[in-house]
Amino acid sequence: MRDRLEELGESTEVVLITFTDINSLTEYQWSNELPYPVLTDPRRETYRAYGLGRGSVRRVWGMRATKRYIEILRESGLGALRRPTEDTLQLGGDFVIGSDGILAWGFWGDGPDDRPSVDDLVIAVRDANA
Numbered sequence: 001m002r003d004r005l006e007e008l009g010e011s012t013e014v015v016l017i018t019f020t021d022i023n024s025l026t027e028y029q030w031s032n033e034l035p036y037p038v039l040t041d042p043r044r045e046t047y048r049a050y051g052l053g054r055g056s057v058r059r060v061w062g063m064r065a066t067k068r069y070i071e072i073l074r075e076s077g078l079g080a081l082r083r084p085t086e087d088t089l090q091l092g093g094d095f096v097i098g099s100d101g102i103l104a105w106g107f108w109g110d111g112p113d114d115r116p117s118v119d120d121l122v123i124a125v126r127d128a129n130a
Helices: 002-008 022-031 045-049 063-076 118-129
Strands: 016-018 038-040 093-097 103-108
Touching: 002 118, 022 038, 093 118, 103 118
Parallel strands: 016 038
Antiparallel strands: 093 103
16 A cells, blocks of 8 residues: 555545554554554544454454464564554454545455455545545
């Protein structure tokens, strides 16, 4: 997504909302190399408002996640993994809010590896700005 931000147009603002503790927010943004604003919602009020629940242990820590962690270990070694410090069962999502402040598009993930494609996000933003 980072390398395609220019495709979204000048009127588009990308914002990430996390439930990371406010004291860890700067490190979170730096360690993930995020070029856009990051807001924190430690009480997860925004998550609830958008219907983002929690996944099951089996879904979140199942075979797909295990395969992904094996890939990370192969690519980057043991140092690339860190012990979770937050609720690993909290599900995420991706949303496009139109200039009128109304939800124009949404993607509700069913696990940590369930994300929309960047193409889908770019199309959703273009459609919302049309």
